[in-house]
Every structure is written in structure tokens, then in C-alpha cells.
Amino acid sequence: MKMEGRCRVDGTEITIGRRVSKKGGKQSTSRTYSAEYRDDSGKQICESLGTTNLAEAKRGALAIHARLSEGRPRIAENKLTIEELITQYMLMVQVRGLAPKTEAKYRSDLKKLSDYCTEQRLVMAHRFDRDAFYRYRQWLTTHNYADKTIYGVLILCKQVFKWAHQEGKLSDYPIGTVKVSKARAKPQACFTTGQVEQILAATDDAERAAFATLAYAGLRVGELIQLQWPDVLFDRGDLGMFYIRRGGSMGTTKDKDHRFIPIHPRIKPLIEALPRSSNLVFPAIKDRRLLIRLKKLCAELGFPNPNQYKVHSFRHHFASLCANHQVAYRKALVWLGHSSSEILDLYYHLTDADSQAAMLALANDTTISNRPEHQR
Numbered sequence: 001m002k003m004e005g006r007c008r009v010d011g012t013e014i015t016i017g018r019r020v021s022k023k024g025g026k027q028s029t030s031r032t033y034s035a036e037y038r039d040d041s042g043k044q045i046c047e048s049l050g051t052t053n054l055a056e057a058k059r060g061a062l063a064i065h066a067r068l069s070e071g072r073p074r075i076a077e078n079k080l081t082i083e084e085l086i087t088q089y090m091l092m093v094q095v096r097g098l099a100p101k102t103e104a105k106y107r108s109d110l111k112k113l114s115d116y117c118t119e120q121r122l123v124m125a126h127r128f129d130r131d132a133f134y135r136y137r138q139w140l141t142t143h144n145y146a147d148k149t150i151y152g153v154l155i156l157c158k159q160v161f162k163w164a165h166q167e168g169k170l171s172d173y174p175i176g177t178v179k180v181s182k183a184r185a186k187p188q189a190c191f192t193t194g195q196v197e198q199i200l201a202a203t204d205d206a207e208r209a210a211f212a213t214l215a216y217a218g219l220r221v222g223e224l225i226q227l228q229w230p231d232v233l234f235d236r237g238d239l240g241m242f243y244i245r246r247g248g249s250m251g252t253t254k255d256k257d258h259r260f261i262p263i264h265p266r267i268k269p270l271i272e273a274l275p276r277s278s279n280l281v282f283p284a285i286k287d288r289r290l291l292i293r294l295k296k297l298c299a300e301l302g303f304p305n306p307n308q309y310k311v312h313s314f315r316h317h318f319a320s321l322c323a324n325h326q327v328a329y330r331k332a333l334v335w336l337g338h339s340s341s342e343i344l345d346l347y348y349h350l351t352d353a354d355s356q357a358a359m360l361a362l363a364n365d366t367t368i369s370n371r372p373e374h375q376r
Contacts, residue, residue, distance in 0.1 A: 003036065004029050009058050012065040013037060016049065016057050032129055033057035035064055040071070051174050052131045060172070080125045080169055082117045086110045088169070089160050099248065109153045110160070112140065125164065129174045133157070147183035154180045189308040190316035191215065198301050199294075207293070209270035210285050213242075214311065216264035218318030218336050220254060221290065221311045223247030227281045232263075232271060239263050244337065253337055261335045287311070 003017030014037040019030040033049045035057075049060040090110065093103055116139050117123070122132060136157065140150045158175055165173035191199075196215045200208050213224055219242070226246035234240040240263040248254045263271070274281065291311050298306035315336070322332040 009061040014061045133175045151183040214314035
């Protein structure tokens with residue numbers, strides 16, 4: 001096999017280089033490296049290394065050398081197309097029974113990969129190497145997708161090819177070492193407690209109780225809508241407890257764990273006053289209508305940039321309330337139903353009033369500690 005830039009990899013009997021071929025009287029050189037060696041039977045093998053990087057090609061050759069030394073068989077390269085790979089991966093997703101929203105997101109993100117490969121005339125899955133991955137990232141950027149979207153799409157792309165490699169559908173996983181920088185989250189709107197109280201004063205009955213529960217218990221809107229009376233435990237402890245076990249798309253919470261949240265005194269009388277005409281605490285509350293109503297209230301109350309607020313902004317308020325009142329991280333994470341402190345960092349918002357109050361408390365403490373002993 002004719003190869004350009006041939007070189008022997010130290011410590012092996014493997015030669016690497018770029019394959020040279022002729023088609024229609026024209027000579028062309030492959031962009032990616034290949035490895036040339038003899039297998040146990042003495043048969044000459046030329047195997048694609050799936051990379052345009054020389055250092056990575058050498059590492060790939062060393063991996064082949066280790067495989068030969070251990071007597072492991074080579075996985076024969078098949079003719080799996082990218083479209084077939086996407087189809088097979090989505091079938092696996094359906095079998096696993098992931099949440100419908102997750103499945104829809106996967107389908108949407110993989111449609112982007114399909115569109116890119118079609119545009120680039122990239123058909124075979126084993127041709128999707130590091131170079132193709134980097135071009136795909138650039139393609140997503142030029143199509144003006146948000147950084148967070150691009151991050152999720154690229155992580156899913158790696159996940160798909162890793163799955164194919166682990167399942168023996170592809171002999172190599174060249175994009176495995178590619179690092180994808182995590183997208184920086186955009187600032188999210190957060191209600192102040194004053195704004196929350198303005199909203200509650202402008203509403204009544206079930207709507208007021210719903211907004212108060214979101215703001216002072218940090219529930220997700222799905223958890224609020226699916227909250228049932230048996231989950232409201234007024235007789236548990238001094239405050240009572242919300243038992244959160246529903247709200248996700250699969251009949252459980254988003255994080256699949258149940259949790260208990262003490263009932264804030266601001267919420268309790270509002271919940272107690274609600275009629276029990278249904279097993280649901282808020283039978284008339286619907287996600288979309290609640291959002292429309294909230295945006296209208298924010299505009300009527302004169303909040304700056306009212307369209308920035310979402311129902312989820314109440315959850316940010318609750319997380320910030322916890323942080324500003326020195327609730328321990330672990331407690332706040334349990335109440336919010338998260339395992340990662342990164343989420344709490346994202347939700348936390350420090351208002352000017354809270355910041356100045358904290359500084360005043362610090363100043364008072366400093367003043368006391370600096371007094372002479374006999375003045376304390």
C-alpha cells in the first residue's frame with residue numbers, strides 16, 4: 001500500500017502514514033492516517049486510524065500493537081452509515097424508556113448532526129473523526145445556536161459514537177479524547193421577596209397559594225401541578241411537610257427521588273383555605289396559563305423588563321432565600337431536589353439589599369469585636 005509520510009512507530013512493527021490512491025487517473029492522499037502491519041497469520045493489513053493528528057495516530061498504532069500482543073481480535077470495520085447509526089441509537093433510547101421530553105431532545109439534536117453530515121457529504125460513520133467533529137462545532141456556531149445548545153449537541157454526538165464503539169458497531173472512537181468546554185449559563189431572572197409579596201397581594205385563592213408555594217418551597221411547576229392532598233402533611237412536625245414524589249414526565253420527580261420540604265408559614269394558611277374538591281391540591285392550575293398570568297402581573301406591577309420572568313423564577317427566589325438566610329448547602333439541595341451544588345450556584349442571586357444587609361451585619365460584628373474588653 002502506497003502511503004505518504006510513512007514512518008515506523010517506535011517499539012512496534014507498525015508503519016503509519018496517509019494512504020495514496022488513484023481514481024480516474026488522478027492521485028489523491030487521505031487526510032487521515034492509516035496503520036500498516038501484519039496480523040498473526042502474516043496477512044498484510046491497512047487499518048484506518050481515524051485521525052489527522054500525528055501524535056494521535058501514533059497512539060492508535062500503539063493500541064493496535066497492544067491488541068496484537070494480547071491476541072485480541074480486530075473488530076472488522078463495517079459499512080455503518082451515520083443515518084443508520086442515528087436510527088439505531090434512537091431505537092436504543094426508545095427501548096430504555098427515557099422520558100418523552102428527553103427522547104424528543106435527542107431526536108432534535110441528532111437531526112442537527114444529520115443535517116451537517118448531509119451538507120458535508122459525510123456518509124460513513126467511521127469517517128467521523130476529530131477533524132469532522134471540530135468542523136461540526138464550527139457549523140453549529142455559524143448557524144447561531146446558543147452556547148448551551150451547542151454544548152448539549154456535542155456531548156450527545158460523543159455519546160452516540162462512544163455507544164457505537166462499545167457495541168462493536170465501530171472499530172474506533174477517534175473523538176473520545178476531544179474536550180468540550182462547558183457552556184457558561186446565561187443570567188436568569190429572579191424575583192426579590194418584595195416582588196413575590198407584590199404578586200401575592202395582586203392575586204387570591206388558588207392562584208395566590210400556587211405562587212406562594214412556588215416561591216417559598218421552590219417546587220418545579222410540574223411538581224406543583226401534580227401535588228396531591230395526601231402529599232400535604234400538615235401534622236408532620238411543627239410546620240408540616242410537603243411530600244414531593246411526582247412532577248416529572250414518568251410519574252415521578254425529575255431527579256427520580258422523593259423528598260420532603262417543610263411548609264413555610266407564609267404558605268400554610270393559603271393551602272389550608274383551599275377547597276378539597278379534587279385529589280389534586282391545584283386542579284385548575286395549568287403550566288401555560290400560569291406563565292401567561294404571571295407575565296401579565298409582572299407588567300401590571302411595573303417590574304423592569306417583565307417578559308424576563310418565568311414561573312421558574314420563583315425557584316430562583318427560593319434558592320436565593322435559602323442562601324441569604326444561611327441554610328446549609330445540603331439542606332437546600334435536598335429541598336430543591338438536586339444533587340449538584342452547581343445548580344444551587346446557578347439559582348443563587350444576590351440582590352443589592354441582601355448584599356448591603358450582610359455587609360451591615362459584618363460591620364456591626366467587627367465594631368463589637370474591636371471594642372476594649374471593659375466596654376463589651
